[in-house]
Amino acid sequence: MSLSLFKQALLVLSHESRSRTPQRVNTWFKWLAPGLLVKRWLLLSAGGVLLTSLGLAIWVKLTPIYRLIQLINDILEKVASFFPSYISGPLVVAFGILFILWGHTRSFNAITEVLKPAGDEELIDMLLAHRRLNRGPKIVAIGGGTGLSTLLRGLKTYSANLTAVVTVADDGGSSGRLRREIGVLPPGDIRNCLAALADEEKLLTELFQYRFRAGDGLVGHSFGNLFLTAMSEVTGDLERAIAASSKVLAIRGRVLPATLSDVRLWAELADGRCIEGESKITEAKGNIVKIGCIPANPPALPKALQAIREADYIIIGPGSLYTSVISNLLVPEIAEAIAERQVPSIYVCNIMTQPGETQGYTVSDHIRAIDEACGKRLFNAVLVQRKSPSANALIRYAQENSHPVFLDREAVEQLGRRIVLANVMDEDKNTALVRHNSQRLARVLLRWYSRAQSQPVGDFKF
CATH class of the missing domain: 1.10.3350 (HP0242-like fold)
Known part of the structure; x- marks a missing residue:
């Protein structure tokens, strides 16, 4: 018995030695x-x-x-x-x-x-990954909400030269309360982006997204919002707070607010109503015909402009068209800096329409809304989801008056945009919720960037 065990032990040791040697x-x-x-x-x-x-x-x-x-x-x-x-x-x-x-x-x-x-x-392996990521293209991603954080979560595996330019127009939920009570710029979208770019993403996301369920004045607040608010008080402003938080969280890339001004959105609806406030615009459930902000021409953050001027690749979206994407572009210097750059630039179109913002919109309607809001052409291609969601997802979204964004190819081509068709969607089988898949989205965007440098014309399918 003991001899047989000894033989088995020798066999195991020899196998482990053989398996470790090639690896070493x-x-x-x-x-x-x-x-x-x-x-x-x-x-x-x-x-x-x-x-x-x-x-x-x-x-x-x-x-x-x-x-x-x-x-x-x-x-x-x-x-x-x-x-x-x-x-x-x-x-x-x-x-x-x-x-x-x-x-x-x-x-x-x-x-x-x-x-x-x-x-x-x-x-x-750490050094090889560090070298590879630091040699990646200089990418500027512009947007807000969960769409931008989803994009960053995938892009950080391809390049460390990332800059997220984030809207500061949010006035709902925990961010809105902190904005009204303390006077800080809304930290919610910035919090999501910092968590997405952190190395220990899962733990930090859970920590930053944790919402207090008890406590006088704490109920509903997220830990990440309170953390950034405290850092703003300690460092003096939101820009320094983000920089200090980035060091603490060891994020890959950087997050910058589009402006340090206290921006409030307003929108004119087709029925004649004029709504003020980012959260109230969506709640109004109307058709937006014009959007602007107060103050009318907020100054851009200088570092955000510098990042755009040095960028190799500019990505706009995904996210709520008016309240997350266009809200950044209402900063005139941001739009002008993007328009001046002759580099590959792409708009990531939403998969589904959004009630209160883009109900009934096609892909060309999304493009036209951005062009009209900025008065300039900011991107030369649009990424569109190739396959439709399942029947269960379509039924679920139809109950909320939301439908897949229809690709009207001829209208998009008339607007002078190339079309990138790809399957970048994730669908939750339990809830039938549809979201962009961060890894597939980033992979398609980087492949298109590589091809766009050598093939400046034509549509792409992935």
């Missing part, structure tokens, strides 16, 4: 990947060892070193008599390089254990 060798070869900026330092270290040895030899006038060299020479002559130099030489060199790589890898792993004790990721 693969890890060593990763250190030789181009652009990692490691090989040069390894060679510099080896050169330092040689220089140190030479310096010691000169210092002691070569007397003991000469004898040591003579001994090594005798040993090498003996070895060469058994193994030709064209075999023994490369073999020794290979062992030397192996020992150098092994020693450096073990050193870096020891550092990794200190910096990231709970992580299973190898330091080399």
